[in-house]
Amino acid sequence: MFSWRKIKNIKSIEESKAFCIKPWVHLFVSQEGTVAPCCLTPWDKKQALGDVNEQPIQEIWNGPEIRSFRKQLLADKPNSKCSQCYQNEKVGLRSKRNIVNFLYGKNYLHWVKETTRNGYSKNSKPIYWDIRISNLCNLKCRICGHHSSSSWYDDAKAIDATSYDTKIHRGPKDFDQLMDQLDVFIDDLEELYFAGGEPIIMPEHFKLLNELVKRKKFNVKLRYNTNFSQTHFKNTDLLEIWSKFDDVFIHASIDDSGDRGMLQRKGLSWNNVIENRKRMLKISPNIDFMITPTISILNIFHICEFHKNWVLEGLIEIDEFIPHVLKNPLYYNLRILPAPLKEKVKDIINNHVDWILKYIENHPPKPPKKEHLEKWKDQLDMLHINKITGHVKLDMLINELKNCIIYMNTRDETHLIPEFTKMSDQLDRLRNENTKETIPELSILWD
Numbered sequence: 359m360f361s362w363r364k365i366k367n368i369k370s371i372e373e374s375k376a377f378c379i380k381p382w383v384h385l386f387v388s389q390e391g392t393v394a395p396c397c398l399t400p401w402d403k404k405q406a407l408g409d410v411n412e413q414p415i416q417e418i419w420n421g422p423e424i425r426s427f428r429k430q431l432l433a434d435k436p437n438s439k440c441s442q443c444y445q446n447e448k449v450g451l452r453s454k455r456n457i458v459n460f461l462y463g464k465n466y467l468h469w470v471k472e473t474t475r476n477g478y479s480k481n482s483k484p485i486y487w488d489i490r491i492s493n494l495c496n497l498k499c500r501i502c503g504h505h506s507s508s509s510w511y512d513d514a515k516a517i518d519a520t521s522y523d524t525k526i527h528r529g530p531k532d533f534d535q536l537m538d539q540l541d542v543f544i545d546d547l548e549e550l551y552f553a554g555g556e557p558i559i560m561p562e563h564f565k566l567l568n569e570l571v572k573r574k575k576f577n578v579k580l581r582y583n584t585n586f587s588q589t590h591f592k593n594t595d596l597l598e599i600w601s602k603f604d605d606v607f608i609h610a611s612i613d614d615s616g617d618r619g620m621l622q623r624k625g626l627s628w629n630n631v632i633e634n635r636k637r638m639l640k641i642s643p644n645i646d647f648m649i650t651p652t653i654s655i656l657n658i659f660h661i662c663e664f665h666k667n668w669v670l671e672g673l674i675e676i677d678e679f680i681p682h683v684l685k686n687p688l689y690y691n692l693r694i695l696p697a698p699l700k701e702k703v704k705d706i707i708n709n710h711v712d713w714i715l716k717y718i719e720n721h722p723p724k725p726p727k728k729e730h731l732e733k734w735k736d737q738l739d740m741l742h743i744n745k746i747t748g749h750v751k752l753d754m755l756i757n758e759l760k761n762c763i764i765y766m767n768t769r770d771e772t773h774l775i776p777e778f779t780k781m782s783d784q785l786d787r788l789r790n791e792n793t794k795e796t797i798p799e800l801s802i803l804w805d
């Protein structure tokens with residue numbers, strides 16, 4: 359064992375400050391075509407591990423960049439690529455590092471341990487893919503931009519904020535060629551994560567899904583980050599295809615309800631969202647569903663009410679809702695709120711947590727599946743969740759809500775309010791909307 363190597367067993371992973379198992383198990387291809395450790399790390403060419411438009415995946419997987427990254431992580435040394443995870447952990451937020459170590463650390467520890475002194479990993483392979491096919495999207499959400507949504511193109515042109523010369527930008531320029539390269543890994547594939555743009559409307563997503571069906575790879579875990587505006591691809595009902603798979607998890611990026619929801623995610627039909635959820639409950643109730651809103655100043659005043667209504671209307675279980683706090687664009691960040699509004703947010707969140715605790719006295723959340731309990735019972739500490747109710751998902755939700763307050767109060771960014779009002783005015787004009795009227799709690803920011 360090399361003396362610099364700090365990661366030796368599962369305990370050292372659990373106690374690590376910087377180690378992350380992703381470069382042993384995960385393939386992330388960005389919308390730029392670059393390969394990066396994950397979606398949170400920089401996508402630019404200079405900091406990437408490689409580029410699928412220039413090199414084969416096999417060459418990147420044990421190339422000099424990933425080997426040097428692995429060496430640093432084995433020594434549990436922080437790497438600047440991972441600053442988002444460290445920042446989250448510092449302010450008590452859930453980090454992807456904690457989650458991925460929890461999910462994959464135990465099963466793939468042997469790949470980590472057998473890594474040679476120069477970071478070479480003979481047997482490891484990408485078993486968990488996240489390939490950002492393109493920025494194709496049918497919505498133009500306020501917190502997004504042209505970089506992740508083709509629908510933003512005209513508005514971005516009008517405010518001089520385009521990310522690419524073309525409306526649609528593809529990561530892998532030749533998707534079929536990339537699939538040919540990945541063919542050798544498909545038999546070992548464990549998890550496929552789709553995000554966008556909007557994956558449901560992408561032909562490439564459909565092609566990959568059909569390939570899994572053709573090979574009867576129904577054990578691959580399918581994870582989606584979708585705006586949930588559609589559950590069909592052309593004439594095909596995806597609910598029927600998903601029902602064939604053992605483990606499908608839909609993370610629906612829905613931030614708010616009704617008119618507020620439609621202002622924040624322009625192009626969304628609120629009625630369709632409700633219909634999609636009702637249809638899913640009827641046709642494929644076994645599909646795991648979770649609302650994963652991004653908390654910004656646009657929805658913070660109503661997010662708790664949204665959660666409560668969906669629970670009371672029977673559209674979700676109480677623990678099928680995990681928000682995360684928006685960091686960028688900074689002018690939508692909770693830290694820009696003036697002190698009186700921060701106080702109001704604090705009250706809303708604390709009252710909602712009280713409601714959750716009261717509600718579960720008579721409606722306890724469903725216990726986790728027996729096989730999940732068995733599988734994860736000795737690793738839960740890796741998630742670094744403050745235990746409140748003893749139900750993991752519910753504790754994650756309450757932690758995230760409470761962490762909003764901590765995060766919001768770590769800094770005063772009120773100087774960014776003019777940037778927010780300027781952007782809102784521009785988009786209101788272009789989209790014929792009125793933020794002040796739709797979200798009156800924010801009108802004070804224009805005073």
Ligand code: SF4
Binds near residue numbers: 381397442
């Ligand atoms: S530590 Fe975080 S940012 Fe770095 S690769 Fe792991 S999950 Fe991604």
